Amino acid sequence: MSKxxxxxxATFGLEAVVAREVRNLGYDEVIVEDGRVTFTADESAICRANLWLRSADRVLLxxxxxxxxxxxxLFQKTKALPWHEWLPVNANFPVNGKSxxxxLYSVPDCQAIVKKAVVEKMKEKYRQDWFDEDGPRYTIEVGLLKDVATLTMDTSGPGLHKRGYRKLSSEAPLKETLAAGMINLARWFDDRVFMDPLCGSGTIPVEAALIxxxxxxxxxxxxxAELWPSVxxxxxxxARIEAADVVKKDCKLRIIGTDIDEKVLSLARYHAKAAGVAEHIHFQRIPLSExxxxxxxxxxVCNxxxxxxxxxxxxxxxxxxxMGRIFGSLDTWSSYILTSYPRFEQVFGRKSDKKRxxxxxxxxxxxxxYFGPRPPRRTE
Known part of the structure; x- marks a missing residue:
């Protein structure tokens, strides 16, 4: 396969997490920049990356x-790219942009020029003057940053946070990709108890179970890209067979989600069931104080x-x-809390070991x- x-x-702050996920898939040629992780691979990586990247927003070609x-x-250099290697004659290829x-600060003008350049390339390849665009979707993006244009095509479609299990949502849902990133930053070991005592509609516990x-x-x-003839x-x-084969079917997890609101807990149970992990999460309606x-x-891990x-x-x-009182009483536990409140450490009552x-x-x-102590080594 060609490279x-x-x-x-990636969401700002999660680039290193996404890079680690990419490397864990076996792709070593990785470049990390603000908001993106670029890597070199073969065509199968389009499938594997979309299936497996937990914390990335989407996968672009x-x-x-x-x-x-x-x-x-912009027109000539866009036209010189090998669009004909990817776009079939009936391709639907809208163009988005940012600058x-x-x-070249006019985004609508840049979009129109890129569209025209791709059409001209298609005319040369397919020897026709009109394209119906009634086939698979190839969303093209022209991104201009400091006079460098990057041309990509979106292989994901809806963002990768749309796992398929969260049909319903609470008032302020946390994106699944961010929840997964929080868990990965915590470096949770799956033989330890995992708790979200403010779990809401259950995104963090469900993502923990999937991990x-x-x-x-x-x-x-x-x-x-599942509809692209070129893949x-x-x-x-x-890729889907591989994913099914590596599921830890016999793994017994101890994941707890609690909340005071029975309505959002019913959503959490629905989401856990839809994700196929309901038996691994214990949801309970109790106030934080209990x-x-x-x-x-x-x-x-909580939000x-x-x-x-x-x-x-x-x-x-x-x-x-x-939270400071309850979490502090769990003296062997590690705690990871996401908030925008600027005085969190003062009110919580303890300075964090690390913040990001x-x-x-x-x-x-x-x-x-907040890092807890390491457990003692197990003896045989």
Missing amino acids: IELIAT KMGAFEATTFEE VKSK GLNIAPGHNRSFA PEKLWHE VRTKSKYGYI PPYGERLGDVKEVEMLYKE KLYNGRIECHYYQ
Whole structure:
């Protein structure tokens, strides 16, 4: 198979996590930049990356990158790319665009020029003047950054956070990709207890179960490139067989999700069932103040309310103080908390061992990490 370049886009702060996921798939030629991880692979990686990347937003096929400071330069260099190797005669190829700090700042003009250049390339290849565009979708993006144009095609379709299990959502759902990233940053060991004591509609516990069972997050959905003739159906079939073969069917996980709201817990149970992991998660309606456990060396990963509305601040501060008391009593546990509240450490009552800037949608947050002690080594 010929080599291609793929780009796994990522939420700011999760690039290193996505790069680790890419390397775990066996792809070593990796370049990490803000918001993206570029890697070289063969065509089968389109299938495997879409199925397996837990924390990436989507997988793009990189068609080319070049400097462009004039519309003529953009047109000619776009036309020179091998579009005919990927686009069939009936391809539906809309063009999206973005421009940052570039001389070519008019995004609509750039989109129109790229569209025209691709059409001209198609005319040369297929020797016809009109294309119906009633076939599979190939969403092209022209991204201009500091006068460098990068041309890509989206292989994913809907974003990778759409796993297929969350048909319903609570008021402020956490994206599945960010939840998976939080768990991966926590370096949870699947033989330890995992708890989300503010679980809401269950995204974090469900993602933990998928990780613990080694279930490919994309196993239950389809992708744009599955309809591309240039990516053989055999490759998708092989990738899905591979994913099914490595599921840890005999693994017994101890995952707990609690919340005070029975309505969102019913959503959590629905999502866990839809994801096929319901038997591995124990959901319970209890207030945070009553959270107790005799288990040692567990992990807490949670996304509590942030107090974004002014009237919620005092209520959120009371919650964070309660979290500090409850989490502090679990002296062998590790705790990982995502919030945008700037005074979290003061209210929680303890400075974090480490914190990392992440974005929940457009909200700038910090991920506060409190490391518990290592468990004693097991004796034979």
